[in-house]
Amino acid sequence: MTVDGHTLALSHLDKVYYPRTGTPKGEVLRYYAAVHAALLPHLRDRPVSFLRCPDGVEAEVFVAKNPPPGTPDWVRTVDVPSNTGELRQVVLESGAALLAVANLGCLELHVPQWHAARPALADRLVLDLDPGEGADVLTCRTVALLLRERLAADGLAAWVKTSGSKGLHLLVPIEPAPSARVSGYAKALAAALEAEHPELVVHTMAKARRRGRVLVDWSQNNAKKTTAAPYTLRARPLPTVSTPLAWAELERAADERDLVFTLAEVPDRLAAHGDLLAPLLDPERARPLPGAPAAPPPTGSPPTGSPPTRRAQGARPAQVLHPPVEVMRPAAVAAVPPADGLGGGGVQYELKLDGFRCVAFARGGRPACLQSRGGRDLAPEFPPIAAAVARLPEGLVLDAELVAWRDGRFAFGELLRTRRARAAATGVALGLIAFDLLALPGRDVRALPLTDRRRLLLAALADVPPPIRPVMATTDRAEALEWMERLADTGVEGLVCKAAAAPYRPRGAGRVWVKYRRGDTLDATVRAVTGPAAHPHALILQLDDGRVFLTTPRLTPVQSREVAELARPLLGPPATDPDHGPVHPLTAPLRAEFTLTGRPPSATFLRLRGD
CATH class of the missing domain: 3.30.470.30 (DNA ligase/mRNA capping enzyme)
Incomplete structure (x- = not known):
């Protein structure tokens, strides 16, 4: 067949690559043809390593970094730094090149976090979540959500995909940084999460420690390591695919089977949702790793690449601020x-x-x-x-x-x-x-x-x-x-x-x-409660601008218990309010959140603030 101006001789299309499902080589080629428009941008200018299965996933499977024998000479190759200095790898730039290597049994596609033009300068951070015995992809989900929040706190946004095997991959677009530095940040992140959740997370490779836990594999940020590319098939018993996910989709998955996708399903997902990892390709999404601000500090400021440290020889720096300080x-x-x-x-x-x-x-x-x-x-x-x-x-x-x-x-x-x-x-x-x-x-x-x-x-x-x-x-x-x-x-x-x-x-x-x-949530000071001290009915709130409201409707039983618990130490003797009748005034401020709705406005209690 002719693809992108190149003539391809595709052979043995009925050879079974996945014996368990009877999936032939022709279906594999058809799959890659269907998804190539979404897949290739994630491979652009990245040297590809292959997992070759020329006789199917249950026969001999081996890693190929050099161009496989039979690779057409028009397929682009690049020199890649290696210990021997002689490594040359394929860069896939077209649907024709993708089908050519797939025809040679290159089932899995793996790429580093850097581009061929800038070796070891990563523009992407990856965290591979691999469940140990007794854990599964839903356990990985819990860890992924924790990591997403930690990354967000560092100003980094994460996207997620299935590994196509047992776990999940988190992918983060970053401003180019040396792979060693990215790997160090990822390791520190994984270690900190393990320290806080030792029953859930491990960041070292020892399998004995992984039982019931999830390995946060930070090492794939090493310049010499690669990760399964988005949309690649995997050499597993089933023809599974490393599939992009929406976070909401991941969160609502009720069963691990909800997070397994095969070559028969992914093209329809692409047609319905587009490439869920497309934002990774937008350079405007890239953010610097923490500790690498884009601009230099003002003159006289400490270096931005390292935190302030204590002075040498035990000298103590002066503490120029002491509590309390007024806050904005x-x-x-x-x-x-x-x-x-x-x-x-x-x-x-x-x-x-x-x-x-x-x-x-x-x-x-x-x-x-x-x-x-x-x-x-x-x-x-x-x-x-x-x-x-x-x-x-x-x-x-x-x-x-x-x-x-x-x-x-x-x-x-x-x-x-x-x-x-x-x-x-x-x-x-x-x-x-x-x-x-x-x-x-x-x-x-x-x-x-x-x-x-x-x-x-x-x-x-x-x-x-x-x-x-x-x-x-x-x-x-x-x-x-x-x-x-x-x-x-x-x-x-x-x-x-x-x-x-x-x-x-x-x-x-x-x-x-x-x-x-969101909404019309406001803060106010609780001045008094109505009803019994042990089971308050409502709150009298004073806004910061002086307006006073009685909360309506009546507090729910749960709200009443929470109010009673926090307000009890602050309640003064019963009194009579001219507008609201018998009340228990508070002897110290207690803050609350509420919403104002309607005309004239009425206040609906949301919760107390303990600060």
């Missing part, structure tokens, strides 16, 4: 501002997370302080976070959100539980997501523009392991809106939008920091 508080807005909407100079858009506001002070040999929005030290209630902050360089001060994570979502309710109850809970992870830097060792940086503080923040946290991570941020409004929608299922509340050129000045913060929430 964003004003609520009804719409996300445009890129020039906060006085010019650009806008930085950050994910609005669901947690406790927390200013973290690293104080050397003394215990860390976690200052709440109201000035209270949260360190005794959250020892793991306090311990992580204590390991930071003395004098470092972060403005951050203390969050809890459970079952793939932010779990604000876990923060309201007692320290003992949280310690006894399973599957709950705590984190500190930093969105601003207030001080370095010996230096107050609040007067610097936000763009400079952001660069210093990324540098300071470049080598810091979880649970401390920088917030996901961008200066692209459209990208921020996409993030907000894509991460809605994780509990992301909205966006905080900040003037990129503004210093950190709490007074007048509402003009340069604003927050956008």
Whole structure:
């Protein structure tokens, strides 16, 4: 047949390649012809290694890096660095070249994370999730969702596909970086996840340790390693395909069979959904690895490639900020501002997370302080976070959100539980997501523009392991809106939008920091509860602008119990309110979230905020 101007002699089309299903070689060629338009862009300029099965998957199978015997001379080949210096590999650029090598029994296609023109300079990060005995692809899903969140906290977006074997692959577009550095970042990420979830994750290859766990294989970022390409067939008993997935599709899979796709199914998926990995090919999606900001820091700032460290010979840097410090508080807005909407100079858009506001002070040999929005030290209630902050360089001060994570979502309710109850809970992870830097060792940086503080923040946290991570941020409004929608299922509340050129000045913060929430969610102070103290019926709320509302409708039994538990220590003696009758006033502030609807407006209670 003639393909792309080249004449191909396709032979033995009825030879059975997959005996279990009776799938012949002709079906394999037909499959690659059907998907080549989506597959080839993911191979562009990448040297291909093959798994050859010339007599089918149950006969001899072997790896081929050099061009297989019989490769047409018009198929492009390139020299690739190797220990011998003599390695030459195929680069597939056309449907004709793809069918030519498939006709030679090249069933599986594997590529490195770099291009032939720039060896060992990766533009993609990959994490291969491989389940051990007793685990499966649904276990991999749990790990994938945890990794997605950790990558997002580093400003990196991940896409996912099945491996076509037992597990999943996470793929991340990055600005070109040396493979060794990408591999180091991936290893640190996997190790940190294992430290936090040792019952679920392992990052070393020893099979004895993998029983019931998922190996997060970071090593495929090594310049000498390759990964199964999107849409490649696999040499498995069934003709399975490494198939791109939507995150929502992965999350709703009820059975591991929901995540197995064969050569008979993938062309129809492509026709229905297009290439779900197409965003990987958009250079605008690439982001720098943490610790590699695009621009240099201002004169006199610490190097951006490494975090500030303690001074030599035991000298302690001066701590220039001490708790409490006044924090900037964003004003609520009804719409996300445009890129020039906060006085010019650009806008930085950050994910609005669901947690406790927390200013973290690293104080050397003394215990860390976690200052709440109201000035209270949260360190005794959250020892793991306090311990992580204590390991930071003395004098470092972060403005951050203390969050809890459970079952793939932010779990604000876990923060309201007692320290003992949280310690006894399973599957709950705590984190500190930093969105601003207030001080370095010996230096107050609040007067610097936000763009400079952001660069210093990324540098300071470049080598810091979880649970401390920088917030996901961008200066692209459209990208921020996409993030907000894509991460809605994780509990992301909205966006905080900040003037990129503004210093950190709490007074007048509402003009340069604003927050956008989905819906009409507002904050208020609980002034009193109605009904019995043990079973409150409603709340009397006072807005920050002075307006007062009685919550309607009546609290649900679950809400009533939660309110009673948190409000009980703050209740004063019964009193009579002129508008609402018998009430129990609160002797100290308690914050709540609610929505206003209708005309005249009525308040619907959502939840209490423990911070």
